[in-house]
Amino acid sequence: MHDVIVIGGGPTGFVTALGLAQAGVDVCLLEAEAGINDSPRACVYHWSMLDGLERLGIREEAERIGYTKDDYLWFVKKSGERLPYDLKVLSRVTRFNYNIQLGQDRLAEICRRRLEAMPNAAIHWQTAFAGLAQDADGVTVRATSPEGPLELRAKYVVGADGAGSAVRKDLGLAFDGMTWPERFVATNLRHDFESGGYWQSTMVVDDQWGAVIVKITREGLWRCTYMEDAALPVETYAERIPEAYSHLLPGEGGYELVQSSPYKMHQRCAERFRVGRVVLAGDAAHVTNPTGGFGLTTGLFDVYALWPTLAAILLDGADTGLLDTWADERRAIFLERTSPQACAYKDFVFHACGGGAKLEAALEGMRRMVRDADYRLERLMFTKGLETSSPAER
Ligand SMILES: Cc1cc2nc3c(=O)[nH]c(=O)nc-3n(C[C@H](O)[C@H](O)[C@H](O)COP(=O)(O)OP(=O)(O)OC[C@H]3O[C@@H](n4cnc5c(N)ncnc54)[C@H](O)[C@@H]3O)c2cc1C
Numbered sequence: 566m567h568d569v570i571v572i573g574g575g576p577t578g579f580v581t582a583l584g585l586a587q588a589g590v591d592v593c594l595l596e597a598e599a600g601i602n603d604s605p606r607a608c609v610y611h612w613s614m615l616d617g618l619e620r621l622g623i624r625e626e627a628e629r630i631g632y633t634k635d636d637y638l639w640f641v642k643k644s645g646e647r648l649p650y651d652l653k654v655l656s657r658v659t660r661f662n663y664n665i666q667l668g669q670d671r672l673a674e675i676c677r678r679r680l681e682a683m684p685n686a687a688i689h690w691q692t693a694f695a696g697l698a699q700d701a702d703g704v705t706v707r708a709t710s711p712e713g714p715l716e717l718r719a720k721y722v723v724g725a726d727g728a729g730s731a732v733r734k735d736l737g738l739a740f741d742g743m744t745w746p747e748r749f750v751a752t753n754l755r756h757d758f759e760s761g762g763y764w765q766s767t768m769v770v771d772d773q774w775g776a777v778i779v780k781i782t783r784e785g786l787w788r789c790t791y792m793e794d795a796a797l798p799v800e801t802y803a804e805r806i807p808e809a810y811s812h813l814l815p816g817e818g819g820y821e822l823v824q825s826s827p828y829k830m831h832q833r834c835a836e837r838f839r840v841g842r843v844v845l846a847g848d849a850a851h852v853t854n855p856t857g858g859f860g861l862t863t864g865l866f867d868v869y870a871l872w873p874t875l876a877a878i879l880l881d882g883a884d885t886g887l888l889d890t891w892a893d894e895r896r897a898i899f900l901e902r903t904s905p906q907a908c909a910y911k912d913f914v915f916h917a918c919g920g921g922a923k924l925e926a927a928l929e930g931m932r933r934m935v936r937d938a939d940y941r942l943e944r945l946m947f948t949k950g951l952e953t954s955s956p957a958e959r
Pocket residue numbers: 572573574575576577578595596597598602605606607608609669692693694695725726727728730731751826827828846847848849855857858859860861862864
């Protein structure tokens with residue numbers, strides 16, 4: 566019998582497994598695919614998340630493999646207004662006053678390598694969760710694998726199997742919320758954005774050609790995320806990229822498209838994050854549109870608080886009721902902070918707030934952020950507010 570089975574080898578699952586294994590818990594991770602998914606997805610770790618990576622002992626490696634930066638530009642396409650700022654003011658509250666850029670697959674990879682060297686950790690690839698049953702002593706997990714059907718036992722199960730979570734469905738939990746009528750298209754490309762006046766993180770505010778444009782590797786790979794009508798056929802999204810780029814790419818010169826990925830956006834949250842010995846974390850528990858990069862941020866904060874809680878229960882006999890506290894707090898963070906702010910940012914960047922007084926008010930907030938360091942600090946603290954400590958450590 567394992568202590569914990571983690572279902573899903575995305576960033577949330579791998580970070581959970583690493584935290585638990587390093588604490589001394591026996592952990593087994595099941596991933597349906599043959600390897601880590603490397604399609605272009607989340608790639609920013611806000612300054613506020615670096616303490617958690619540091620605690621896991623992987624911040625330095627994440628910085629070395631990725632790269633750090635702290636400059637932001639909000640660019641209003643129609644008026645040409647430029648609102649730049651950086652994160653230096655954060656030195657008042659942290660030594661990590663920058664973000665790390667690193668593909669989420671590479672974060673998972675860092676964890677995978679460490680887990681593979683640990684005797685109390687096992688990873689089963691091509692092993693898909695198929696169902697579970699709970700009893701007084703533990704959970705029986707059924708899975709399919711290349712060797713045939715598998716049954717595993719654990720004291721606790723973490724469902725970190727993404728937005729379509731089979732664990733959440735198996736628990737019969739509702740995933741209430743809404744799906745946006747637009748599709749996001751995440752593209753990785755090479756283009757000389759800097760000579761076009763863009764900073765390393767540039768939010769292009771426009772009601773038609775809004776975009777989030779971010780340099781994601783030291784070597785000059787950029788992410789350009791834009792939006793299109795979800796009623797357009799998804800099969801032909803790639804054929805429309807050149808037309809979109811003709812509006813989105815500043816400056817001179819051509820581009821090299823490296824990877825692209827279309828995706829539906831939702832605001833949804835599971836009705837509960839804990840059912841008995843099973844908990845949900847990351848996209849399995851909640852999904853948001855990615856404007857502002859709060860999706861994975863919230864998922865990692867879920868598990869920064871989860872692994873010490875489970876470790877305390879398993880290793881020190883802490884009260885299992887702590888898992889309810891964890892679950893309630895994380896759900897409230899998503900519903901009350903993550904989701905509303907991600908929606909407000911989507912409205913700002915991709916719809917220019919519908920123009921008029923609402924746009925002016927949003928821009929006035931950004932202008933104040935540029936000129937007033939105290940206010941900048943206050944606004945930058947938002948992502949720290951998505952964190953909750955482990956209830957076992959209070
Ligand atoms: C195209 C795209 C672009 C994105 N861009 C951004 C962005 O720029 N910023 C941002 O903040 N967020 C972004 N997101 C969202 C971000 O990627 C997610 O928040 C993040 O992946 C959540 O991590 P996770 O580990 O919870 O889930 P996932 O990364 O989805 O990982 C779940 C894992 O579980 C596995 N799995 C699924 N079912 C089973 C099963 N039955 N058994 C075993 N394993 C299973 C999957 O194969 C997968 O490896 C993007 C998402 C997409 C799709």
